[in-house]
Amino acid sequence: MKVAARHAHLRLRGEQRNFLFAPFTVTAFTTPIFEQWRRAHFAQAAIYELPYTVAEGFAALHGIPRETFLERIEPRMTRLERLRAQTSAAKVEAVRADLREMPLTRLASYALSLTLDERSARRAELTEALRTAARRVAGAARGSWGRVAAVLDDSYSALGSGQKRRRPLAVALASHYLLEALAKEYTPLWTSGRTDELLTYPSGPTPLGARIIDALETGPERLLIVSDGWDNAPPGLAADVLRIWRTRLDPGHRLAPGQRVMIVHLNPVYDAGDFDVRRLAPTVPTAGIRDAEDLPALVELARFAEGRVGLPKLRAHLDDRTARFLGDRA
């Protein structure tokens, strides 16, 4: 901040200037947060009026025991800060979060961060929380999607990057619970062949092609593929299967596009090589997905791209999503 301000020759207003460049020449700030920050240097009690992340540094400075600190800062913590502190603050009762209130994808990330033993020990609690979060996201659309099959990627590449560990897998797991809420009949198919979604972990190759055949055999109305698109066992089979399905096997392939089985590929991994997400097949729409919460909107966009719904319906859907998003934040 300081460097940026200096670099851009910003003219800072009011107390910002002193706060950044000469904080200790001032005996008292009038801006409350600046004043709290100044006092936190000297008074232990003052740190509890600061935001959690700022206060954490001061707590270390004053040598306050972690438990005491967490207990007193607890009212200032945000929802996600609370979720982050779940493991490190396991002993502090006050910080114990109600997992059901957490956002779906974050919650999936949290569940995947636990060891397999912990996950199976807390199975009921985690499943309940994930289902509740998914139902909240699904909202009024609950149960309106008919027969849904999903191919979910838990191959080794779902490990993602070192910065955001297991993010692709977390998106897949969150999508699983969301689709369960949205669908009337739902068949999940993990690439590894495992069936216990809570105990999933990234391992093994990605036999997407074979799993897509399995999924199509269940006769779904909608098929969703959540994968990074690196189909490797064998490579290219998924594209082949989707091509042949579209041109030969789809019961509605000679009819209007609206009659065909709807297939959408959602890719949680951004491919830096070509500034896009990796596609599976030209006949199947692919969309990048960041949070599983975006899934309904992306599927609606894909439906629009395929010519299933007209512009007014898409508009209405997006307006609804926007309103809910704004409502969430308010």
Added chain:
Amino acid sequence: MMLGLETRPAQVWGSVRLVPLVRDEPVPYLRMHRRLYEEPVSVVESGDGRAYVSFVPHAFVATWSDGDQTPAASYGTRLLERDGGAAPPRMAVRFTRRMARKAGRDRLRFLPLHLAVEGYLALHFGGPEIAWEEWSRRAVARGLSPRCEETYLGLHVRGLEDALRIFEIHPGQCGVLVYVGETLASAFAVPHPDDYRALHPTLVEDLFGELIYMDGLLGMPAGDLSAPIDDTGIKSLDDLRTAAELCQAEWAGFHDDVMAGQLFDEDGSRQVVQHLHGFELARFLPSFGLRRENHIGETITGEDGRIAYLKTFRLSEAQVRRGYLLKRLAEHDWRLGATAAALGADKAGLALRLERAGFGYLLRQDVLDHYRAQARKLT
């Protein structure tokens, strides 16, 4: 291709193609030596009283806790009684920054570069052991020798490190074939999937020849070898599934016959080194035919002929020429005169040829000087 090992679809990254080999079930009674694991694994006792045999791969560096605590590299693969007995023959490795990058606390996967390959050749020929010792001491003390350009660490093969990192290990996978720029660089197989998992990251510390290094450097992307399924005969999902399975079988057949067809040389030689409880350790040599694939390697086979352990190294052209000379020398009991006659040359010509091939050090200095002077006089 190999009994008990099935070829699975390749995974490609840039110019590197990795072909996994999968076993239905691990080879019983043979595991890697437990000291080679970061955290020793517990081997389940088999009820029928048969003891496990353990093995130590060639050039594997570990701390052998019998007396000296310095890391040492095993010299030649060995079969050992289960975790017991003396540690295998080994060479001390002196760490210098240039030579070794540690893979773990105290392990890495290669000898000072050229030593391992020269060592291979020497092992295969039972060659002049004393010269070898001599050479190794000199090389270990000084680090890389002038001839180190001939072998490269996997780390230096462009793309290989990334390819191994993102490779998705198949369940039950016990081996891998590494292709760089469509050239078979190395084949590797172990008896048990856990051994493979332990060794997979160390493949990047393995040795590769100059050819492989160049192929990596040129970075020609590996081609897409998947043939699209012919959709004309497909009427149902079952047809599609059958077609997909057929495709996979075709790929495995194509790979085994065409891509890896020259791994085992029919005209090559095979030398059994050790027998232990039904397992047989052998080293094989190619025919050293010029301008073709030549792989040297080690195998451990079980009683039923299944390959339990396999490690190969693709020789570069220069190494093939050297191998050819050594082979002819060995055939004639290392007598210069007889070998020269067999090659249709005179002794001086052969001596100079040996020197050009990098074996000058095998000959006594005064002998070599004599031939050099002779050659000068003639020209």
